[in-house]
Amino acid sequence: MTKLNWGMIGGGEGSQIGPAHRLGAGLDGAFTFAAGALDHRADAGRDYGQRLGLAADRAYGDWREMLEGEKGREDRVDLVTVATPNSTHFEITKAFLEAGFHVLCEKPMTMTVEEGEDIVRTAAKAGRICAVNYGYTGYSLVRHMRAMVARGDLGKVRLVKAEFAHGHHADAANADNPRVRWRYDPAQAGVSAQFADCGIHAMHMASFVTGQEVTELSADTVSCIESRELEDDAMVNFRMDGGTVGRLWTSSIALGRQHGLTLQVFGENGGLRWSQEQPNQLYWMPLNGRLQVIERGEGGLSPEADRTSRVTVGHAEGMPLAFANIYADLAEAIHAAKAGRPIDPAADLYPRAEDGLRSMAAVFAVAQSGKARGAWTDARPPMFR
Ligand code: NAI
Known part of the structure; x- marks a missing residue:
């Protein structure tokens, strides 16, 4: 299967949950870490992104720049993870869904019930996956x-x-x-x-x-x-x-x-x-x-x-591998959607926007x-x- 391109917003240097996402997304070789807007400080985000191996033009200073930059690319990211503080999830997730990206949003997905309903409707209208990281x-x-x-x-x-x-x-x-x-x-x-x-x-x-x-x-x-x-x-x-x-x-x-x-x-x-x-x-x-x-x-x-x-x-498996299973489900779901075939039922278990x-x-x-x-x-x- 062809590798998918993956991007992350938030999860910058020193963040709590960023490393678990990078480990999880990278573990099975299903995703290439291709783009990111990793920090609320533009320079710190660009710098850290490049140190993690992103190309200079895809280590973005903020998420709006990333949305603009990725939208027009042929090799645009297939999945965007939103791992920023809670109050920003709604705006970022909605914008990326509307632009046709699949999204994995950190919990809590939104700050209000109305925003949550909006995300469910937006994902359905866009025909895109919106998953929520109940990673456990x-x-x-x-x-x-x-x-x-x-x-x-x-x-x-x-x-x-x-x-x-x-x-x-x-x-x-x-x-x-x-x-x-x-x-x-x-x-x-x-x-x-x-x-x-x-x-x-x-x-x-x-x-x-x-x-x-x-x-x-x-x-x-x-x-x-x-x-x-x-x-x-x-x-x-x-x-x-x-x-x-x-x-x-x-x-x-x-x-x-x-x-x-x-x-x-x-x-x-x-x-x-x-x-x-x-x-x-x-x-x-x-x-x-x-x-x-x-x-x-x-x-x-x-x-x-x-x-x-x-x-x-007998060998321990832990939390980043649990996150990796959410990413493995999403890789299967995205490949199935691209090929127009049904998803493997054992993979159809990622938590949804609902x-x-x-x-x-x-x-x-x-x-x-x-x-x-x-x-x-x-x-x-x-x-x-
Ligand atoms: P944190 O405060 O440790 O890190 C947040 C990161 O996001 C920082 O690198 C910061 O620079 C960056 N950031 C903030 N605003 C941004 C913006 N507008 N654009 C780009 N980057 C931005 O926070 P933590 O603990 O990593 O939590 C992030 C999210 O993950 C929260 O929603 C939290 O609830 C969730 N979380 C989920 C867990 C899970 O088990 N699913 C566990 C821990 C956190």
């Missing part, structure tokens, strides 16, 4: 959990328990540090801090694995560090359209927790447990059976798990329910009601 769904054993649920191993799923709780903003003395403070400032972060940053990963994963969407929720949101205007901890109960009950805890003050993304799924015939910090083991407890450890890369797993596993069993929109609706529902002391609130975007 790229883990092989997360794909396997989904396959096990879909083929009925668990029977009806009664309950799902999701967590994304870390302790990295637990220091009250550090609450005024500018790198932390903006996250809890409604003017910069919007209506939610911790749920919008981390909770949406956990909620999306619950949907991804169960194959169900969240319909309504009740949230208890709290600022454990009192000077914060937005929540640093939330407990969210939810209901899903297939009848599954959901429980979700997200926190940034949970000292001793590191990354803290965990999913448990309890069905009539068995239960599953997976943690992002030990992603190569999945715990499976069949009803009336014994607890079993499923290892990533072992024989007899699902096609979805096999497709997303690269090194042999998922990004559902997350925004959940963010606003959590904020509203939290203010109303846990009142049950419709969590669906208006366009999906």
Whole structure:
């Protein structure tokens, strides 16, 4: 298959998530890193882009320059990743979709539900892929959990328990540090801090694995560090359209927790447990059976798990490889679209703009329910009601 050209906006030198995207996109040889506007400082972006190997005329100073520069090229980028701060996602993603590029946007996709609906419509109108980087769904054993649920191993799923709780903003003395403070400032972060940053990963994963969407929720949101205007901890109960009950805890003050993304799924015939910090083991407890450890890369797993596993069993695979699986899905989707053939079903699992929109609706529902002391609130975007 011919290599695709890939570009990135944001993810500049020293950024948190830029390196994981570059590793993920480059890993399988499906994409060539061909263009970028990597930094909010034009010179720094151009310089870093060239140090990473971009041609001087494709190491752009800002995203508008990149849009203009790429639009007219025959070898223009096939996919653009938007890895800038949250408030810029909407404008950049919309502009690139309208110009006919496929986009992978970082989460949260937008700042409002209306913007989210706009992106879904824009992508549909342009006939372009808009994916959202719920990158942890790229883990092989997360794909396997989904396959096990879909083929009925668990029977009806009664309950799902999701967590994304870390302790990295637990220091009250550090609450005024500018790198932390903006996250809890409604003017910069919007209506939610911790749920919008981390909770949406956990909620999306619950949907991804169960194959169900969240319909309504009740949230208890709290600022454990009192000077914060937005929540640093939330407990969210939810209901899903297939009848599954959901429980979700997200926190940034949970000292001793590191990354803290965990999913448990309890069905009539068995239960599953997976943690992002030990992603190569999945715990499976069949009803009336014994607890079993499923290892990533072992024989007899699902096609979805096999497709997303690269090194042999017993060797660790981690987060950049999960991102690489999102890129592998997108490469397959773009090649399939170009050739006018159906996409490999095991690859048709990348998170969509619709998922990004559902997350925004959940963010606003959590904020509203939290203010109303846990009142049950419709969590669906208006366009999906
Ligand atoms: P960061 O602050 O570490 O880096 C942001 C980068 O974007 C910097 O290099 C900055 O110079 C650049 N930038 C800012 N404005 C720009 C503009 N207008 N044009 C071009 N470049 C610009 O931020 P971080 O942590 O890397 O987060 C970026 C995004 O990724 C956020 O939306 C965040 O929510 C998301 N993220 C997603 C994760 C995931 O697991 N999917 C994990 C961490 C972050």
